[in-house]
Amino acid sequence: MSRRQAYDGVVLAAPHSVPYERYSTETAHHWLARGLKGTLDAAGLSKEQIDGFSVASFTLFPDTPVGLTQHLGLSPRWLDSIPMGGASGVVAVRRAARAVQAGDADIVACVAGDTNQIDSFRKLLSSFSRFAMDAAYPYGYGGPNAMFALLTDRYMQEYGAAREDFGRICVAQRDNALRYPHALMKKPLTMKDYLNARPISDPIALFDCVMPCAGAEAFLVMREDEAVRRNLPFARISATTERHNAFPDDPIQLRGGWAVDVDELWQMAGCAPRDMDLVQTYDDYPVISMMQFEDLGFCGKGEAPAFLRERDLKVTGDLPHNTSGGQLSAGQAGAGGGFLGLVEALRQVTGQAGPTQVRGAKRALVSGFGMINYDRGLCSGAAVITGGDA
């Protein structure tokens, strides 16, 4: 495992979030264009100055990122499409960083986003995957809510978690979202609100579910000397992992691919969970955030409820978590949800987070999780990033 090369000399810069909208009459092209322009403007670059382009989006159909190059007038010499939903941020970093390191590209713009027209979510559900079509939709058609309800139910049985334990994550994130200007959910959330919310698919209720929306997130990957020359705040990539379809024999998902690669992640990063100034987990449902704390080494399996009971997950707390409100409170902009944590972490470790800034934040863990192909999420990934002058 030590044969893996470090990401020396490659950095992330110019984080940009396009403010989300609940519904949009615009297309994915519109949102991705705004994401791209935002990150270019943040770096003072023109689109002719990038030669690598990485795109994650569900609603580009009938186009692919290839069509998008002509649509946006780009001539990249390196082009990537990341069909990994919630893991797309970490995976985009991994691929773009290696391309820059090898000289296949000098500056890669990584953009993720989607539109959300009135029937986008229903259309996306109806054509998501073959297993979902064959073996999930015909059974109540609850979408991801129903699948995560099943594994939340199992998690509660297995480890004795209570709804309050999940509620604590949601309530803290809402508090963070109140500081984040672009968050869609702006009403304070109490534990009582959480517990009394409309049931969606037992034991999951309204505030366990993300709100689909339109939006985009973007950042640049370039050589460190390039960032220094342009006077851009940047973050280094200390370690990454990626894993797909881990533990296929588990009868129901209680752990993700992080658990396979956790030792390698911290070994490569040269630090430990306790060294993180903030954590961005992929929070499509709070049970998944719990699994990430466990599988990424913050506590033992099944111990996340107790572990989190002792922690304060707010921006001002001892374990700042999903500091922009996460998808649960900021909204899920399709594949943009897979970039949300990474872009926020990049702002944090470069001191650009503004109202959500964690004081002195230098090191962050970002974790991704994606693609409910049938009964579980298949893609998982994690990255540790470190602010430039650390």
Add this chain to the structure above:
Amino acid sequence: MTDPLSPPPKKNPQKAQRVPTLPPGIRSRAAMGLTAAAAEGRFMLQHCAECGTVQYPPRDACCSCLSTKLPWRDTDPSGELIAVTVVRASPNLYFRDRTPWRTGTVRLAAGPSVVCHVHGDCEKGAEVRLINRLDRAGQGVLMALPKEGTPNMADDPELRELTADPKHRRVLITDARQDNAPALARALLDAGAAQVFVGEAEGWRPYPQRAKLAAMEHVTLLPLDVTDTTSVKELAGEIGGKTDILINNARFVRPGGLFERGDTTFAREEMEVNYLGLMRLAQAFGPAMRSRGADGVNNAVAWVNLLSVHALSNDPAYGSFAASNAAALSLSQALRAELRPGGVRVMNVFSGPTEDDWHQAVPPPKVTPNAVARAVVAGLRDGLEEVWCGDVARDLVERWRQNPKVLERELTGGEG
């Protein structure tokens, strides 16, 4: 405990009739294996021919050894219900109309985990058995049932969506003169049917079982001649809006193939009753049944054809009769497609030689009226599309599946 289903209240004609909606019906070709098995009520999964791995969802290659030889085999249906949810919000219209909807994860003893419908009497963590049934879209779906039967089990709303149970429903049997009519009427009433209408052609002409039928409570004899378009239309006008299950048992049968008959007289009669009779009934009753697919507790659910198993492969001793049944079988597939938007099922019950005067010279085993009646009720309760009634039918379909050409040669070859 399942609450017993109450008889439906009288329909209020001022209220909107619920438009039938269907559960998601698109499947991959591999997944249709489940549908083919469900048509006969069998719980089958893909078993890798090379390494024996049992897998689900259906795939195009073995997830254990990458073999592409993946036959469907009958599988141990027992498992443990390891997680349960109740879906209370669904963007799909069919489920939206029917929430709350219970689903769960079952870990099968055979290996894979399965997300399935869950019967209300299944307890979390308990042993369950899976069944494979057709849903209203006519696709195979899996449902967990309690390991042992429970009171009023069939009345579970999710299970009833997968069946065509006669309970509280109104049934039309098209031909009172068939030997099987009293047995059919009796079995359906015993299964809880609210009303049995029995069609009677040429009512002035006496026949032996009339008194028996007329004496049954909740049985009504009504004029119906399936060879007469006007007669069929008149009856449909009268009871078409309250026919929930239609059992087409009209049949014209005579021995003989081609040469010894010498003309087409009997053949015309066979086609008039067995083929065009089905068509007349379908044109008169089908559209109303299709529109009543979601009409409450006593919605329209099933169309049953009683066919000869020689619809699959000709028996020269009854060659022309078999041909008329082959025509009816083919038409039943068209009928199935046209009824599907209403979620109404077409069930074909295939029998070998029947115990009656026209099969007197055929050696046993023969199918009795009671056996047909039992097969019809059991098939409705399981919501099947294909029912093989009796040993001859089961034997013949097995041979047909192995090799239809070999079967043809066997059936047409005589002794030498």
